[in-house]
Amino acid sequence: MKTGIVVFPGTNRERDMAIALHGVTGRKPEMLWHRDTALPDLDLIVLPGGFSYGDYLRCGAMAAHSPIMREVKAFAERGGHILGVCNGFQILTEAGLLPGALLRNGGMRFLSQDCYLRVETSETPFTRHWKKGDVFRAPLAHGDGNYACDTETLAELEGEGRVAFRYASAGGVVDASDRASNLNGSVNAIAGVISANNRICGMMPHPEDLVDPLMGGVDGKPLFDGLVEALVR
Amino acid sequence: MTAAQKTVDAALAREFGLSDEEYGRVLTIMGRTPSLTELGVFSVMWSEHCSYKSSRKWLRTLPTTAPWVIHGPGENAGVVDIGEGLAAIFKMESHNHPSFIEPYQGAATGVGGILRDVFTMGARPVANLNALRFGSPENPRTRQIVDGVVRGIGGYGNCVGVPTVGGEVNFHPAYDGNPLVNAMTVGVARQDRIFLSAAAGVGNPVVYVGSKTGRDGIHGATMSSAEFDENALAKRPTVQVGDPFVEKLLIEACLELMATDAIVAIQDMGAAGLTSSSVEMAGKGGVGIDLDLDAVPQREPGMTAYEMMLSESQERMLMVLKPERTELARAVFEKWELDFAIVGHLTDTGRIVVRHRGAVEADIPLDPLADQAPIYDRPVAPLAAPEELGPIHDPIGLEQSLLRLIGCPDLSSRAWIWNQYDSAVGGQTVRRPGGADAAVIKIEDSEIGLALTTDCTPRYCRANPRSGGAQAVAEAWRNITATGAKPLAVTDNLNFGNPEKPEIMAQFVAAIEGMGEACRVLDFPVVSGNVSLYNETRNPDGSTQAILPTPAIGALGVLSDVRKTVGLALPKSGVLVLVGETGGHLGQSLWLREVLGRETGDAPVVDLEREKRNGDFVRERIAAGEVTACHDLSDGGLLVAVAEMVMAGGVGCVLQSAESGIRPEAFWFGEDQARYLVAIEGDADALIAQAKAQSVSARVIATIGGDGLTLPNGATISIARLRSANEAFFPGLMEA
Numbered sequence: 001m002k003t004g005i006v007v008f009p010g011t012n013r014e015r016d017m018a019i020a021l022h023g024v025t026g027r028k029p030e031m032l033w034h035r036d037t038a039l040p041d042l043d044l045i046v047l048p049g050g051f052s053y054g055d056y057l058r059c060g061a062m063a064a065h066s067p068i069m070r071e072v073k074a075f076a077e078r079g080g081h082i083l084g085v086c087n088g089f090q091i092l093t094e095a096g097l098l099p100g101a102l103l104r105n106g107g108m109r110f111l112s113q114d115c116y117l118r119v120e121t122s123e124t125p126f127t128r129h130w131k132k133g134d135v136f137r138a139p140l141a142h143g144d145g146n147y148a149c150d151t152e153t154l155a156e157l158e159g160e161g162r163v164a165f166r167y168a169s170a171g172g173v174v175d176a177s178d179r180a181s182n183l184n185g186s187v188n189a190i191a192g193v194i195s196a197n198n199r200i201c202g203m204m205p206h207p208e209d210l211v212d213p214l215m216g217g218v219d220g221k222p223l224f225d226g227l228v229e230a231l232v233r
Numbered sequence: 234m235t236a237a238q239k240t241v242d243a244a245l246a247r248e249f250g251l252s253d254e255e256y257g258r259v260l261t262i263m264g265r266t267p268s269l270t271e272l273g274v275f276s277v278m279w280s281e282h283c284s285y286k287s288s289r290k291w292l293r294t295l296p297t298t299a300p301w302v303i304h305g306p307g308e309n310a311g312v313v314d315i316g317e318g319l320a321a322i323f324k325m326e327s328h329n330h331p332s333f334i335e336p337y338q339g340a341a342t343g344v345g346g347i348l349r350d351v352f353t354m355g356a357r358p359v360a361n362l363n364a365l366r367f368g369s370p371e372n373p374r375t376r377q378i379v380d381g382v383v384r385g386i387g388g389y390g391n392c393v394g395v396p397t398v399g400g401e402v403n404f405h406p407a408y409d410g411n412p413l414v415n416a417m418t419v420g421v422a423r424q425d426r427i428f429l430s431a432a433a434g435v436g437n438p439v440v441y442v443g444s445k446t447g448r449d450g451i452h453g454a455t456m457s458s459a460e461f462d463e464n465a466l467a468k469r470p471t472v473q474v475g476d477p478f479v480e481k482l483l484i485e486a487c488l489e490l491m492a493t494d495a496i497v498a499i500q501d502m503g504a505a506g507l508t509s510s511s512v513e514m515a516g517k518g519g520v521g522i523d524l525d526l527d528a529v530p531q532r533e534p535g536m537t538a539y540e541m542m543l544s545e546s547q548e549r550m551l552m553v554l555k556p557e558r559t560e561l562a563r564a565v566f567e568k569w570e571l572d573f574a575i576v577g578h579l580t581d582t583g584r585i586v587v588r589h590r591g592a593v594e595a596d597i598p599l600d601p602l603a604d605q606a607p608i609y610d611r612p613v614a615p616l617a618a619p620e621e622l623g624p625i626h627d628p629i630g631l632e633q634s635l636l637r638l639i640g641c642p643d644l645s646s647r648a649w650i651w652n653q654y655d656s657a658v659g660g661q662t663v664r665r666p667g668g669a670d671a672a673v674i675k676i677e678d679s680e681i682g683l684a685l686t687t688d689c690t691p692r693y694c695r696a697n698p699r700s701g702g703a704q705a706v707a708e709a710w711r712n713i714t715a716t717g718a719k720p721l722a723v724t725d726n727l728n729f730g731n732p733e734k735p736e737i738m739a740q741f742v743a744a745i746e747g748m749g750e751a752c753r754v755l756d757f758p759v760v761s762g763n764v765s766l767y768n769e770t771r772n773p774d775g776s777t778q779a780i781l782p783t784p785a786i787g788a789l790g791v792l793s794d795v796r797k798t799v800g801l802a803l804p805k806s807g808v809l810v811l812v813g814e815t816g817g818h819l820g821q822s823l824w825l826r827e828v829l830g831r832e833t834g835d836a837p838v839v840d841l842e843r844e845k846r847n848g849d850f851v852r853e854r855i856a857a858g859e860v861t862a863c864h865d866l867s868d869g870g871l872l873v874a875v876a877e878m879v880m881a882g883g884v885g886c887v888l889q890s891a892e893s894g895i896r897p898e899a900f901w902f903g904e905d906q907a908r909y910l911v912a913i914e915g916d917a918d919a920l921i922a923q924a925k926a927q928s929v930s931a932r933v934i935a936t937i938g939g940d941g942l943t944l945p946n947g948a949t950i951s952i953a954r955l956r957s958a959n960e961a962f963f964p965g966l967m968e969a
Contacts (some may be wrong), residue, residue, distance in 0.1 A: 012394025
């Protein structure tokens with residue numbers, strides 16, 4: 001599986017993502033600079049976490065208009081697979097590659113702690129190593145992760161099974177009104193969504209930071225194992 | 234009247250913080266009345282903040298060498314050998330005064346400044362820590378300061394993508410008008426790629442990179458060298474404004490350039506900005522420097538030479554480059570969209586010459602500026618004896634005492650703070666905050682781990698500065714040891730009141746003596762540090778309130794195999810062994826303060842030989858793989874430490890009765906030093922026999938298991954009850 005990680009000025013989780021991808025693919029991902037105007041041959045593009053362009057206008061807003069995003073959109077149109085985590089998810093929504101938006105956390109503070117995610121579908125390349133209903137732990141670290149969308153979009157996402165992950169209690173109970181599990185106040189406790197063609201996934205928490213027992217567990221590893229299984233040529 | 238129109242004389246010099254005697258020295262060196270810009274340069278270079286004029290005599294007494302020390306004090310940060318050709322580069326620095334005036338920006342720029350001290354030496358920053366002291370929780374301004382400081386540290390650290398992995402927090406009314414924000418950064422570099430600040434090569438270009446220069450932070454260093462009065466908050470314009478996004482770009486651009494051979498010398502523009510960086514680089518290299526201020530990237534038009542030389546605008550660096558590599562360097566900084574400007578060159582004159590708009594604005598000989606900087610041997614009063622301990626009785630019993638202690642401001646869960654700091658970015662954080670006595674991070678592409686901690690117990694330092702200074706070092710050493718790491722070196726951040734008062738100097742001198750002795754016995758040299766004096770507030774009635782003496786210690790240890798580290802969470806089974814002697818010392822204990830409402834008695838004795846013996850024993854047992862969890866004993870004593878292990882692991886234990894001949898509250902809450910709790914699988918006979926052979930006291934104190942903490946009297950406190958007592962304080966203070 002050939003992978004590429006997009007680096008914007010202010011991206012800061014590209015190294016974490018590279019470690020996770022290297023661990024499952026055995027090869028180092030290509031680092032793609034935001035000004036690049038051509039892509040190498042890739043099976044997966046990852047938009048990692050961070051504060052692209054300082055997040056000064058609105059999280060992900062400026063990155064969505066950077067030169068490389070034209071190539072990323074073309075890659076998406078060709079049916080390419082894209083994973084956006086945290087700031088990467090924000091960029092995907094700003095670029096129109098995923099629906100909805102990420103608003104300021106409900107509690108108005110930056111949140112950095114472990115959360116629990118319930119897997120809502122195993123029918124995607126990103127979630128195929130889990131069973132529907134599985135619960136896993138993942139660190140989250142963001143100030144703007146409160147997923148929001150209009151009611152039509154919400155009905156579409158829910159109706160088409162395009163919610164990938166929801167915030168849950170450790171025991172797997174989802175309650176959007178419970179701030180102890182749905183930490184940022186996301187609508188329907190949505191933590192991650194999938195595109196209509198099943199090939200683009202955006203999520204706020206960081207599975208790439210939990211792929212080594214030494215760092216506290218391997219809860220995030222199935223996502224990467226699943227991608228390798230689905231995308232290896 | 235603006236500064237530019239002012240007449241330079243002794244009165245203006247006093248306004249700039251120079252005494253009449255110091256101004257006289259300036260006149261002698263210059264042989265004429267200095268220009269305004271020259272007076273500005275002297276005043277900041279000779280400020281307490283930059284010159285260490287009250288502290289230098291005593292700082293020289295600290296041990297600074299060991300076979301593993303590569304660079305000690307004198308560089309931007311300390312450098313130690315951590316094996317495999319790698320070096321850890323680290324330092325702690327205060328941003329106390331700005332954080333009181335403007336908590337968010339004060340704390341944020343404190344983090345930015347210490348990051349630059351570390352990456353300027355060629356290290357990628359891998360961890361941030363901090364040591365925070367706030368005023369009384371009852372003071373309404375405390376909540377506002379806590380909020381701003383925590384948001385500021387998080388706002389900066391999270392954005393630059395350096396994990397904030399540890400720290401400490403205390404509350405005390407003595408910090409009401411002077412909160413302390415001490416920030417520490419740790420970086421890692423290859424030993425053959427360490428960059429220093431001594432300029433070399435006459436004719437070499439002097440290059441300015443980073444953000445543009447604005448009018449912010451002018452005279453920040455001078456502001457930090459005086460007491461606060463009732464007008465302190467009017468000093469907001471002296472506080473700098475940080476931009477962590479630019480800092481992130483600056484880190485990447487500098488590290489990219491450092492992979493080439495372009496840089497001769499490099500220094501960040503910290504306190505006193507362009508002045509201190511140019512003066513120090515040229516001075517250390519024994520060369521002269523010509524600066525052309527017209528070339529300095531400026532944020533606003535019409536800035537004077539004085540303003541540019543004194544500005545403390547953030548995210549700027551000064552470099553001396555090899556001339557043939559200038560264009561390569563320019564390309565790197567343009568790639569990262571940062572300003573890059575050749576602002577001068579090195580000369581052989583031994584002078585700093587500053588030109589602006591066709592005029593020479595400053596022309597100062599560098600040697601006298603450095604060599605004739607004032608050094609004071611301030612008068613030292615005899616130390617006051619600690620207050621009598623007074624009568625001891627236990628009005629509430631063990632269970633209520635424990636619940637009160639783990640819920641008090643100094644021992645309550647810090648999760649409310651940690652949960653606003655990104656502690657995982659980088660993917661190398663092995664122990665996040667609360668997981669172990671020290672944070673543990675892995676060095677990417679190696680098996681090396683670093684254990685990192687910050688420590689100080691200011692109430693001990695007030696009662697007995699010498700013991701308190703030694704205790705701060707010993708506790709840091711213990712916290713590193715409890716993870717299994719070998720303690721290597723410390724950085725110190727000495728926060729004290731007004732050094733012109735003999736009783737404050739007495740605290741300072743005694744604390745340094747205690748620290749020095751502990752560092753010597755524990756083989757734990759000081760490799761970098763910072764002094765923050767004048768942490769006093771003048772009340773409207775003329776009286777002053779000084780902070781508690783707070784010599785904060787930041788420490789670093791190394792694990793050659795990071796996988797052997799242990800945390801403090803109790804495992805599912807086994808026994809808990811107490812290592813070290815318990816005498817029941819209640820003087821200055823938290824139990825005394827929280828239960829009897831007194832801060833009396835002497836600080837606990839720090840027996841350094843015993844510290845070393847007990848700590849070396851614990852570290853050897855961890856390395857041998859015999860220990861499944863370890864926690865040192867500090868604030869709150871034995872029972873608090875047990876409760877912390879129970880809460881962290883979510884596993885209970887049954888305590889054995891004390892049988893010590895010591896009063897129960899003294900046995901369970903006394904704060905005797907040199908003690909650890911270690912969890913062992915199976916029975917502890919072998920470990921205890923080993924301890925005896927090494928003259929270390931060890932005894933089984935509890936059996937692990939169950940879902941509560943069972944006290945010697947048979948009463949059980951559920952883990953849920955412990956946690957709810959422990960977790961209430963911060964949300965109650967901040968979210969109510």
